[in-house]
Amino acid sequence: MGKSVFLGMSGGVDSSVSALLLQQAGYEVSGVNLRLFHNEDLGEGREKTCCSLADAEDARAVAAKLGFPFYVFDFSQIFRDTVIADFVSEYEAGRTPNPCVVCNRSVKFGALLQRALALHGDFLATGHYARVEQDGDTGRWLLKRGMDRSKDQSYFLYMLTQEQLSHTLFPLGGLHKTQVREIAEQNGLVNAKKRDSQDICFAPDGDYAAFIERTAGHPSPAGNFVDENGRVLGQHKGFVRYTRGQHKGLGLSIEPPLYVLDKDPATGAIRLGPDAALWTQTLTAEKINWISVPALSGPLRVTAKTRYSQRESAATAEPLEDGALRLTFDEPQRAVTPGQAVVLYDGETVVGGGTITK
Incomplete structure (x- = not known):
């Protein structure tokens, strides 16, 4: 019997080709789709652009075509308690978080890897463009860039521990995206031409502030725009609506252009200044x-x-x-x-x- 691997499947072409490559390499593959949301998490009338029912069905279709088991794990509670809670609290504290890093740490290579090992899997695999190698001299597991520099996702995986890396496979690490789509087409996978999702999955419309306000249950407090000396320049529309370096959407007609320098959660003030101060x-x-x-x-x-x-x-x-x-x-x-x-x-x-x- 080959080694057992649980593969996170989003319904996209990357995880689907990963499944094919793992099978060809002799692994016993089980596909897993993560349910990270319930409809009420997104707000009335809003549709997700990833992690949807259609995506899960695409993943299921690939598993059926390739002939391996497919499961759906409901991780919506841990996703809400870790990724979404961190996203909201960090923005309200004046910082700009990276939810993909938190999700990889807490959900994909945290809860999902633990579940895979508990089910007697040897590895967790994903469709990330990155590589894992072991250093022959030190024995340490190394995380390396994907060969396709335009798709390299090692930045989002820097938090992986030695234990996690030792149980992780990235089948696409040595491939370019064009090669991945070619493999999918040659093997008749349903999502060979499916577009990549570029959005944060829980805010597909890009309106982070509205998502934070819905989740927190209150509007983000308005406050003052101030200059570098504390002089009031005008009113902003909500503390979480701005991030360092932002220029567009300030609503101020001031020359030369001003940019967000920092934010004070204690007073709700947002300090503006010239580009040189950034x-x-x-x-x-x-x-x-x-x-x-x-x-x-x-x-x-x-x-x-x-x-x-x-x-x-x-x-x-x-x-x-x-x-x-x-x-x-x-x-x-x-x-x-x-x-x-x-x-x-x-x-x-x-x-x-x-x-x-x-």
């Missing part, structure tokens, strides 16, 4: 997870990025006494935002990462 060379991060090294004992040269969509930049990482991290970039970075993830790389390998605090 640039910094140093950040501090906490909740650090190290992957390629057990810990940081001294300065380390890395490349790093503070949001998924940017190219990483050269920097020096230094440990702080309380387990936090100071990162000093060679060149100033724009709009480094508390609540977001900073991920450190050494070439193709993820060194580690954490949550930006300032």
Whole structure:
């Protein structure tokens, strides 16, 4: 008998091709679709663009075609208690969270991996574009970028522990997206041409503020826009509607243009200033997870990025006494935002990462 693997299936082409590749490699595959919402979680009249019933049926159809078991696990409670609760509380505290990182940590590689192991599975697999390898010299499990740099998702996976990595498979890590779609078409998979979802799954219309207000049960408090000296410039429409670096939607006719610099949850004020005030060379991060090294004992040269969509930049990482991290970039970075993830790389390998605090 081959090794048993539980595969997270969203109904998209990536997880479907992952299933095919795992079968071809001799694994015993079981497909799992996660139910993360109930209709009332989204608000009346709102439709999801992912994780829908249609997506689950696409995943089920692929499982039936390839001839392996398919299950639906209701993880809506843990999703609500972790991902959604964190999203709302972080925004209300003036930070800008990354819910995909929290979901990977708490749900996919937390609760789902635990369930897979409890059901005597050997591995959990997903359709992420990333790679897992074991270092032959140190024995540590390494997280590496996907070969398709335009789809690489290692940024969202920096929190994986050694134990989690040892039980994780990423079948698409060595492929490009074009190859994945070709494999799907050649094998007659129903979702070969299905478009990728780009949205946060619980706010598919992109209106995070409305979702937060519905979930919290009250409107986000209005308050003052202030300049760098505290002078009132006008009124904003709700504390959670703005994030660092934002310029559009401020509703102020002021020249030169102003941008959100920071937010004060105690007063509800949002401080604005020129673009030049958004640039910094140093950040501090906490909740650090190290992957390629057990810990940081001294300065380390890395490349790093503070949001998924940017190219990483050269920097020096230094440990702080309380387990936090100071990162000093060679060149100033724009709009480094508390609540977001900073991920450190050494070439193709993820060194580690954490949550930006300032």
